[in-house]
Amino acid sequence: MAIEFSLTPDQEAFRDATRAFLQKEVAPVVAEMDEKEEFPAASVKRMQEEGYFGVPIPEEWGGLGLGKVGYCIFLEELGKIDASHGVIVGAHTSLGTSPLLYYGTEEQKRRWLIPAAKGEKLLAFSLTEPGSGSDSGAVHTVAEHRGDAWVLTGNKIYVSNGREASAVVVMAGNDVKLGPNGGVTAFIVDTNRPGFSVGRCEKKMGLHGTSTAELVLDHVELGPEHVIGEVGKGFHVAMTALDVGRVSLGAASLGGIEAATTAALDFSKNRTQFGLPISEYQAIQFKIADMGMRAQALRYLVYHAAAHQDQLGTDPKAWTRLQRAEKTREAAIVKCLASEWASEVIDEALQIHGGIGYIRGTPIERAYRDARISEIFEGTNEIQRLVISRDLIARGL
Ligand SMILES: Cc1cc2nc3c(=O)[nH]c(=O)nc-3n(C[C@H](O)[C@H](O)[C@H](O)COP(=O)(O)OP(=O)(O)OC[C@H]3O[C@@H](n4cnc5c(N)ncnc54)[C@H](O)[C@@H]3O)c2cc1C
Incomplete structure (x- = not known):
């Protein structure tokens, strides 16, 4: 089975433009937002104005029409900068708009989905x-x-x-x-x-x-x-939204892993102890190798799951039982691994920073506090393991 993982030129261009936008509009507000514990209203508004609250929503419903792959590109970039902004987007787009996109009537899409995708309403x-x-x-x-x-x-x-x-x-x-x-x-x-x-x-x-x-x-x-959707079928609606959310959480965690790895690399090359940059010591090199392995493996998992969701489309009635089961298992695997790897990588990156990594206000200290919740929300990792093991027991590998 040949699997194509490269991004198209349009997707590359979207990633570059998104990265530049987030550096300009989001990165500068994050430290103060964290310290004051305030909702970042101004940067959220700028993201809404640029269409970033409707990245995977088709253009006919007010979105950018970039599918789940485009959405993950965005969340990976956002995850490199700040987890709070990622959660604000995820709660809105993955969990708020998906029920309307997958199960909503035409009227509901017009009334709630279009303004949500355009960034006029927050869900x-x-x-x-x-x-x-x-x-x-x-x-x-x-x-x-x-x-x-x-x-x-x-x-x-x-x-x-x-x-x-x-x-x-x-x-x-x-x-x-x-x-x-x-x-x-x-x-x-x-x-x-x-x-x-x-x-x-x-x-x-x-x-x-x-x-x-x-x-x-x-x-x-x-x-x-x-x-x-139908009366009494709300659990299906919730689970469909959570499948989207778990993959997008994986993309945001991937961004967090990449940022922490880059920070640890930079720090280790510039911090000298015992006459050498600490990157020269094998204990540090092995930590860095483990970080790089996780980043690379997770990139494949996230984008494979996102492309799979794009292939399946947004009409749940068209899915077979097997397709539902595969999608749900895959989303649970991505969520579980991504959140645990993010916690581990950020913890090791903090360790490489030594004492300064523990000082309030450094990006790695904030990332450490922000990362832990991903093992808990959108279904705890114990629940992900139940989902994965039940499906393995029913269908095999
Ligand atoms: C910052 C934050 C944001 C959140 N955002 C949202 C949101 O937007 N919308 C929303 O609806 N919810 C949200 N949540 C809630 C979140 O999804 C729940 O906290 C989570 O699902 C766990 O539920 P609980 O806290 O009641 O823990 P519990 O379900 O009480 O679990 C306690 C412990 O028992 C374990 N456990 C439970 N059952 C089993 C079992 N059968 N087998 C093995 N272990 C088990 C759990 O894994 C956990 O370790 C948010 C939570 C936080 C903290």
């Missing part, structure tokens, strides 16, 4: 609840059907972009007894709806530019046009 995705994390099918937020309308009541937590979003994809239980198979429905909820409010915003170890918000739904009334 969020809300699955987690105080009692429902890894067991994501066990939602307690209730969606009560009253005539034609739905009334949503419950508390959601840990919603990235939850404080700033103008609409949120919310998973709620249409019949809690049925659990994930038939009992959970996806809704798109405008945040100015009566009964919707933002509660507590968490203080975090890292990702200081992102909000991680509690959402309170107190009898929020919605019409049938707010249901995404």
Whole structure:
């Protein structure tokens, strides 16, 4: 089987333009954003104006039409600079727009997807609840059907972009007894709806530019046009979005690995101890070799998975059971390896920096704090291993 991994000239040009844009518009604000723990509104607005919040969305729906490969190119570049910006984009594009792109009606696409892809509206995705994390099918937020309308009541937590979003994809239980198979429905909820409010915003170890918000739904009334996909099939909607999110998280982690490796290389060539640059010592060289191996292996994994998602397209009804299973296993493998390798590589890069790596405000110190969450959100790595092993047991390698 011949596999072509090179980027097209257009993709190369997009990468170069993106890199230059991010250096100019995002890199300068990151240290202050992290220190002040503020949402980077100005740089987010600039990214929205340039279309970066709709990279994989087809042009007919307001996006740049660059598919998942283009999206991963963007997130890899963004991941080199800052994880907070990457999470703001990922929560919006992977998790917020995918439900609308894959399952939305024409009307929903016109009303929510186009402004989201153009960067006029910021989206969020809300699955987690105080009692429902890894067991994501066990939602307690209730969606009560009253005539034609739905009334949503419950508390959601840990919603990235939850404080700033103008609409949120919310998973709620249409019949809690049925659990994930038939009992959970996806809704798109405008945040100015009566009964919707933002509660507590968490203080975090890292990702200081992102909000991680509690959402309170107190009898929020919605019409049938707010249901995404079929009633009771919200779990499919969520899992499709998470498959996109897990691959894009891999791309952002790849960027983090590349930035940490480059920083460690530069530092090791310039830091002299015992009369030699520390890059001359084998203990350092072996660390650098391990970093390079992970970067190279992950690049193949990420872009293979992204190209695969592009090939499958965005109509879930057209996918066979096997195609779904392959896509989900692949996304889980990318997410799990990428997040663990990013933590390891950034940890070793910090070690190579010695004491200065531990000093508050250095890029490697920020990257260390930011990286850890990727082993937890979008499904913990224990859950990824469950997904991978169940599929291996069912289908073999
Ligand atoms: C910064 C941040 C941003 C987030 N953004 C969002 C967001 O935008 N939208 C959203 O919906 N959620 C979001 N989350 C929530 C995140 O996805 C959950 O925290 C995560 O899925 C884990 O759920 P939990 O915290 O309830 O942990 P739990 O599910 O309680 O897990 C606790 C531990 O038990 C392990 N465990 C659980 N079940 C099993 C099992 N069957 N086998 C083996 N081990 C198991 C877990 O792996 C973990 O180690 C965010 C969280 C954070 C911290």
